[in-house]
Amino acid sequence: MDERKLLELIEGKKYAQIKNELSEMNEVDVAELLDPLDAHLTLLIFRMLPKDLAVEVFAHFSTEQQLGIINSITDKEVEYIVDELFFDDMIDLIEEMPANIVKKILKSAKEEERKLINQFLKYPVDSAGSIMTIEYVELRKGLTVKEALTHIKEIGLNKETVYTCYVTDQKRTLEGFVSLRTLVTSDEDKIIEDIMEDEVIKVYTHDDQESVANVFIKYGFLALPVVDNENRLTGIITVDDIMDIMEQEATEDFQIMAAMSPSEEAYLDAGVMTLAKNRLPWLLILMISATFTGRIMGKFEDVLSSIVVLSTFIPMLMDTGGNSGSQSSTLIIRGLATGEITTHDWWKVLWKELRISAIVGVVLAVINFLRIILLEKVEMKVALTVSLTVVITVIASKIVGGILPLIAKKLKLDPAIMAGPLITTIVDALALIVYFSIAKSLLGI
Amino acid sequence: MDERKLLELIEGKKYAQIKNELSEMNEVDVAELLDPLDAHLTLLIFRMLPKDLAVEVFAHFSTEQQLGIINSITDKEVEYIVDELFFDDMIDLIEEMPANIVKKILKSAKEEERKLINQFLKYPVDSAGSIMTIEYVELRKGLTVKEALTHIKEIGLNKETVYTCYVTDQKRTLEGFVSLRTLVTSDEDKIIEDIMEDEVIKVYTHDDQESVANVFIKYGFLALPVVDNENRLTGIITVDDIMDIMEQEATEDFQIMAAMSPSEEAYLDAGVMTLAKNRLPWLLILMISATFTGRIMGKFEDVLSSIVVLSTFIPMLMDTGGNSGSQSSTLIIRGLATGEITTHDWWKVLWKELRISAIVGVVLAVINFLRIILLEKVEMKVALTVSLTVVITVIASKIVGGILPLIAKKLKLDPAIMAGPLITTIVDALALIVYFSIAKSLLGI
Numbered sequence: 001m002d003e004r005k006l007l008e009l010i011e012g013k014k015y016a017q018i019k020n021e022l023s024e025m026n027e028v029d030v031a032e033l034l035d036p037l038d039a040h041l042t043l044l045i046f047r048m049l050p051k052d053l054a055v056e057v058f059a060h061f062s063t064e065q066q067l068g069i070i071n072s073i074t075d076k077e078v079e080y081i082v083d084e085l086f087f088d089d090m091i092d093l094i095e096e097m098p099a100n101i102v103k104k105i106l107k108s109a110k111e112e113e114r115k116l117i118n119q120f121l122k123y124p125v126d127s128a129g130s131i132m133t134i135e136y137v138e139l140r141k142g143l144t145v146k147e148a149l150t151h152i153k154e155i156g157l158n159k160e161t162v163y164t165c166y167v168t169d170q171k172r173t174l175e176g177f178v179s180l181r182t183l184v185t186s187d188e189d190k191i192i193e194d195i196m197e198d199e200v201i202k203v204y205t206h207d208d209q210e211s212v213a214n215v216f217i218k219y220g221f222l223a224l225p226v227v228d229n230e231n232r233l234t235g236i237i238t239v240d241d242i243m244d245i246m247e248q249e250a251t252e253d254f255q256i257m258a259a260m261s262p263s264e265e266a267y268l269d270a271g272v273m274t275l276a277k278n279r280l281p282w283l284l285i286l287m288i289s290a291t292f293t294g295r296i297m298g299k300f301e302d303v304l305s306s307i308v309v310l311s312t313f314i315p316m317l318m319d320t321g322g323n324s325g326s327q328s329s330t331l332i333i334r335g336l337a338t339g340e341i342t343t344h345d346w347w348k349v350l351w352k353e354l355r356i357s358a359i360v361g362v363v364l365a366v367i368n369f370l371r372i373i374l375l376e377k378v379e380m381k382v383a384l385t386v387s388l389t390v391v392i393t394v395i396a397s398k399i400v401g402g403i404l405p406l407i408a409k410k411l412k413l414d415p416a417i418m419a420g421p422l423i424t425t426i427v428d429a430l431a432l433i434v435y436f437s438i439a440k441s442l443l444g445i
Numbered sequence: 446m447d448e449r450k451l452l453e454l455i456e457g458k459k460y461a462q463i464k465n466e467l468s469e470m471n472e473v474d475v476a477e478l479l480d481p482l483d484a485h486l487t488l489l490i491f492r493m494l495p496k497d498l499a500v501e502v503f504a505h506f507s508t509e510q511q512l513g514i515i516n517s518i519t520d521k522e523v524e525y526i527v528d529e530l531f532f533d534d535m536i537d538l539i540e541e542m543p544a545n546i547v548k549k550i551l552k553s554a555k556e557e558e559r560k561l562i563n564q565f566l567k568y569p570v571d572s573a574g575s576i577m578t579i580e581y582v583e584l585r586k587g588l589t590v591k592e593a594l595t596h597i598k599e600i601g602l603n604k605e606t607v608y609t610c611y612v613t614d615q616k617r618t619l620e621g622f623v624s625l626r627t628l629v630t631s632d633e634d635k636i637i638e639d640i641m642e643d644e645v646i647k648v649y650t651h652d653d654q655e656s657v658a659n660v661f662i663k664y665g666f667l668a669l670p671v672v673d674n675e676n677r678l679t680g681i682i683t684v685d686d687i688m689d690i691m692e693q694e695a696t697e698d699f700q701i702m703a704a705m706s707p708s709e710e711a712y713l714d715a716g717v718m719t720l721a722k723n724r725l726p727w728l729l730i731l732m733i734s735a736t737f738t739g740r741i742m743g744k745f746e747d748v749l750s751s752i753v754v755l756s757t758f759i760p761m762l763m764d765t766g767g768n769s770g771s772q773s774s775t776l777i778i779r780g781l782a783t784g785e786i787t788t789h790d791w792w793k794v795l796w797k798e799l800r801i802s803a804i805v806g807v808v809l810a811v812i813n814f815l816r817i818i819l820l821e822k823v824e825m826k827v828a829l830t831v832s833l834t835v836v837i838t839v840i841a842s843k844i845v846g847g848i849l850p851l852i853a854k855k856l857k858l859d860p861a862i863m864a865g866p867l868i869t870t871i872v873d874a875l876a877l878i879v880y881f882s883i884a885k886s887l888l889g890i
Binding site: 024025026028149152153156157162163180181184185198199201216217218219220221222239240241242243244246247250251253254255257258259260266267268272273275276279280282283284286287288290291293294295297298301304305308309311312313314315316318319320322323324326327329330331332333334335338340341345348352355356359360363364367368371390394420421424425428432 | 608625643644646685691699728735739761763768790877
């Protein structure tokens, strides 16, 4: 069903057909279909849906639609949603809603749950604790496979995953895990303790979500247990949430690396003012910084006015320096994000960039020298000045580009800010100083 | 166990202990631990491992270690590995190995499997067909839940996933799917047809892996069926492989956007010559392109030499233009990659960028005007020239940055090439032409 068909059915008041067709669809598609409708229509259709589906669709609505629905439905309906939502979706919801709605939601939650919500809201943003959920299957190690499967049959439908079950002792200390695959392929009377894996790969509540994602990628797990400092199981994280986080973290890095404030809002949905506000601060900082480069040119005005042709090579030198630096910084920033590179590798990075930049710099300089000599009518000495500057600039840029992200990481800043735009600004100044210094000594100005 | 301890144990010839400790570890960690060892030692320890673990570790080795091992082991051992490897890992292996090793591998495969391998090798690189595997659980719709579970118990250990089972008819047409969760929580005598989902979300063998990843992210599935044009089930893709692909696709985009040839090799592992070769072509292209910007300066030599101070604003104008353009192009490239933006949205993008750039351009120009007037001793008219250029450059840059990725996509090029570096080069020329034209008319040169 597409939007046009839905609107036709609504107009024709064919509600039974709408209900039937929507019930067959995946909840994500239903949410996508209803999201653009106005609040009144959305509510109308939302109330037609089977209750289970309705809650799932609700979890996939945009914040705006969620707000509209909670504002319009009865307390009893809110209670049902609060009761049925997965805990991590509930936390997400509460974090997005305005204070009065949060009150309404908390009022509908049971005492026990309210306590838990308050505890979860305290985990730092982007930590494992802030993205975990509490709907997991916990098993005792003395159970038989048959007992475990009966237990899962009873409670499994309300758990976010049943595919990995966690084995704990009375103090909730994590002792092992067993997959549903192992359970269904084992003999019924085997004991959990004998078939469980006791080397558990786990994360801590305060771990950063990016490093959690890297653990998922490394091992290919479907879920990971989250423990506190006493190794007590406090929640789990499932792979579907991690995929969202991977996409979101990569998008954030792209934004920061292009000198923007990161934003989770989709481009087409975001307002013009919001987008402008995300872009202005860095443009302003970089614009002001670039004026220093201009000052350098001002200082060497004598050089520029005595040999005007020198200025025509400036764009090429600045761009080549900026691009060389961006290449290096991008690789290092990405390596830090995926966990391949750590700050301990600074010496390896430095040595590698030094050799690469020497090769790249010399090749570019030679080609540049030949091009100038053959195609432009300038003195040999000018060609030499330009080409020497290329070599030195490329080497300096690649070292700056390779090392600055590592320094940022060490200072607990986001390495992504040390990307193209900032590197370019720094390298521009470097390139000009090198250029004019060589020009002065080689051309005797 | 870490590398030092392993080497100590090897030196002490404590092989039983090595075997015991490694057997407890996750296969990914064992592979990581053995990977840096020399071929001889790796083989020694590899042969100690329990056979099942050995195959899993093998699948996680680097290409180099895999090559070393296949070269050194007996035909019978190769046969065992070939037999036990998951089909998608086997295809990956064959794609990486030199021809003589591929021969050795194919010789060890059974006739049936060899045919299948040849068929799979024909799928385009980065297509769903090239990443799918054939180890899935297929059920007939007439089975009862009990029969299905018995079937899974028999064959489940050799399947990549048992958590989603696919229901097909005699012609292998995909009719539905049922999750293991549904199976274990349903009554034993229910019929599969009655509990299966018949609205199946699926991908086609020729779909691009990036769009497959977007389907996974959207729905949060653990596996997706892959069908051919006749809707016959030909394989499945599991979420663990998709996470690798997501990371790899994002890394590739980062590399292309920073003007490098994309490479799957890790930075620290890659050779200096390889890295230099990845970086040189684009630097060269951009360096040559930037000389056109220089030509423009040459053309306006009269303007520059009559008012030398004008040249000191050039770095700031070029950088601001480049950064403005990069911001827009990055958002559009990322939106295209995640599927949020399509080429049909060009009008929305254009209209949005036009409004954003007007706001951003005017703010930057005003601040710039005040800064020049207050801090630098230049004529009002020069300040006006510079500030007007800022407005026009920012607007032009953002429109170029917003639209070029869409044009690239339309032309079936990778939109990522239309990122910062290329946009900067284009925008530099634009900025200078605007600057000198305004200067000429405003300053009457």
